[in-house]
Amino acid sequence: xxxxxxxxxxxxxxxxxxxxxxxxxxxxxxxxxxxxxxxxxxxxxxxxxxxxxxxxxxxxxxxxxxxxxxxxxxxxxxxxxxxxxxxxxxxxxxxxx
Numbered sequence: 001x002x003x004x005x006x007x008x009x010x011x012x013x014x015x016x017x018x019x020x021x022x023x024x025x026x027x028x029x030x031x032x033x034x035x036x037x038x039x040x041x042x043x044x045x046x047x048x049x050x051x052x053x054x055x056x057x058x059x060x061x062x063x064x065x066x067x068x069x070x071x072x073x074x075x076x077x078x079x080x081x082x083x084x085x086x087x088x089x090x091x092x093x094x095x096x097x
Contacts, residue, residue: 008043008044009042009043009046009078009080009081009082009083010043010081010082010083011039011042011043011082011083011085012082012083012084012085013035013085014084014085014086014087016086016087017074017085017086017087017088020087020088020089021035021088024072024088024090037063038061038063038074038085039083041061042061042074042076042078042083042085043083046059046076046078046083047059048061049061049062049074049076052075057077058075058076058077058086059075059076059077059078060073060074060075060076061073061074061076062091071090071091072088072089072090072091073088073089073091074087074088075087075088075089
């Protein structure tokens with residue numbers, strides 16, 4: 001089955017996003033797994049995250065949000081065909097806060 005059959009969006013990595021992923025997870029395999037999970041979720045449903053403000057084109061998705069992982073947020077935008085991964089930031093907010 002092709003992605004078009006499911007209306008999946010293509011995912012585009014901005015240079016800043018890739019640079020931040022490399023800094024966060026210097027182990028290439030771990031970084032790939034992290035990014036692959038984000039891509040899988042966003043390519044199927046870009047509205048899985050939250051708009052950072054009403055009417056803003058920028059959305060955010062909390063990832064690695066488990067009691068043992070560092071809370072991380074992916075910032076992205078999208079249109080009907082593509083998701084654009086803009087930035088990846090560690091956050092102080094997480095479980096129990």
